[in-house]
Amino acid sequence: MGTTVEKNTGERLPVEIAGIRFQNPVMTASGTFGYGSEFAPYTDLNRLGAVVVKGLSLKPRQGNPGPRIVETPCGMLNAIGLQNVGVEAFIKEKLPYLRKYSTRVIANIFGETMEDYSEVARMLDGVEGVAALEVNISCPNVKKGGIVFGTDPFEAAKVVMAVKKSTRLPVITKLSPNVTDIKVMVRAVEDAGSDAVSIINTLTGMVVDVEKRRPALATVTGGLSGPAIRPVAVRMVWEARKVARTPIIGVGGIMEAKDALEFIIAGATAVQVGTASFIDPNAAVKVAEGIAEYVERHGTTVSKLVGSLEV
Numbered sequence: 001m002g003t004t005v006e007k008n009t010g011e012r013l014p015v016e017i018a019g020i021r022f023q024n025p026v027m028t029a030s031g032t033f034g035y036g037s038e039f040a041p042y043t044d045l046n047r048l049g050a051v052v053v054k055g056l057s058l059k060p061r062q063g064n065p066g067p068r069i070v071e072t073p074c075g076m077l078n079a080i081g082l083q084n085v086g087v088e089a090f091i092k093e094k095l096p097y098l099r100k101y102s103t104r105v106i107a108n109i110f111g112e113t114m115e116d117y118s119e120v121a122r123m124l125d126g127v128e129g130v131a132a133l134e135v136n137i138s139c140p141n142v143k144k145g146g147i148v149f150g151t152d153p154f155e156a157a158k159v160v161m162a163v164k165k166s167t168r169l170p171v172i173t174k175l176s177p178n179v180t181d182i183k184v185m186v187r188a189v190e191d192a193g194s195d196a197v198s199i200i201n202t203l204t205g206m207v208v209d210v211e212k213r214r215p216a217l218a219t220v221t222g223g224l225s226g227p228a229i230r231p232v233a234v235r236m237v238w239e240a241r242k243v244a245r246t247p248i249i250g251v252g253g254i255m256e257a258k259d260a261l262e263f264i265i266a267g268a269t270a271v272q273v274g275t276a277s278f279i280d281p282n283a284a285v286k287v288a289e290g291i292a293e294y295v296e297r298h299g300t301t302v303s304k305l306v307g308s309l310e311v
């Protein structure tokens with residue numbers, strides 16, 4: 001479970017996940033913050049708990065054809081299709097920039113096959129500046145891999161085992177909400193050696209353009225994110241907490257500190273801010289500031305708040 005150093009009032013915010021200390025519990029959600037550098041002119045990366053970078057694959061990917069984003073009530077539907085520079089270019093071209101910051105870097109990874117996952121994990125093993133891997137087994141927007149691994153506990157466990165064999169880095173597994181019972185998935189990935197879980201990725205959704213009688217997205221369906229999904233995400237964190245032996249990172253619709261605190265009180269050791277960064281590139285830092293104000297005002301620490309929900 002997440003613990004924190006609580007020696008003085010300045011130490012109310014740090015949390016620990018899989019043996020790594022984060023200066024505060026607020027991370028950026030993968031795919032919503034590029035590789036960090038894109039947001040650096042607008043926010044202070046050094047004030048984040050961690051930067052989680054866009055999902056990395058073995059080879060560069062173009063992603064899906066457009067339209068691949070559509071606005072929805074209180075959210076958005078996307079089908080980017082995991083466009084990224086590839087793990088090699090990330091290490092050579094993107095990571096050196098991030099090393100200039102004291103903030104932890106978490107590499108989000110994915111593959112179409114077990115071998116892909118292993119290989120990407122192996123390439124990032126021992127690379128300076130990468131604190132942990134977040135394994136995306138839950139992307140609904142790709143034809144191969146993704147959702148299949150994320151909704152079948154047996155397949156999910158196989159991916160985690162393959163990654164664990166290929167790296168000494170802590171492994172965080174990012175779970176899909178598109179399942180009946182999140183607890184089954186939590187148990188499966190933990191038994192396979194996962195060191196923490198991120199809950200949730202986007203919910204599969206669809207928007208129809210009624211004038212054209214066509215789907216709004218080229219891929220027909222996409223992943224729903226933003227405040228619309230927050231109550232679902234909080235509920236899943238709370239359910240996961242009942243069985244989880246490892247820390248939970250809560251993600252889904254966090255717009256402000258109050259939202260992040262919902263996740264923490266429900267059982268998350270840390271949180272990720274995603275869609276909110278598209279509206280305000282400084283959103284994640286503001287969430288961290290708001291949490292700092294809350295713990296100060298309540299004379300408590302983040303780690304004491306984790307799972308403090310009274311039902």
Ligand SMILES: Cc1cc2nc3c(=O)[nH]c(=O)nc-3n(C[C@H](O)[C@H](O)[C@H](O)COP(=O)(O)O)c2cc1C
Nearest residue numbers: 029030031055136200201225226252253254274275
């Ligand atoms: C445009 C976009 C791209 C995303 N790309 C990834 C990705 O590459 N890997 C991943 O694990 N999650 C990805 N996600 C999911 C987010 O990290 C997050 O789990 C989800 O959006 C819910 O959080 P939010 O409501 O705060 O956005 C993406 C989300 C969006 C909106």
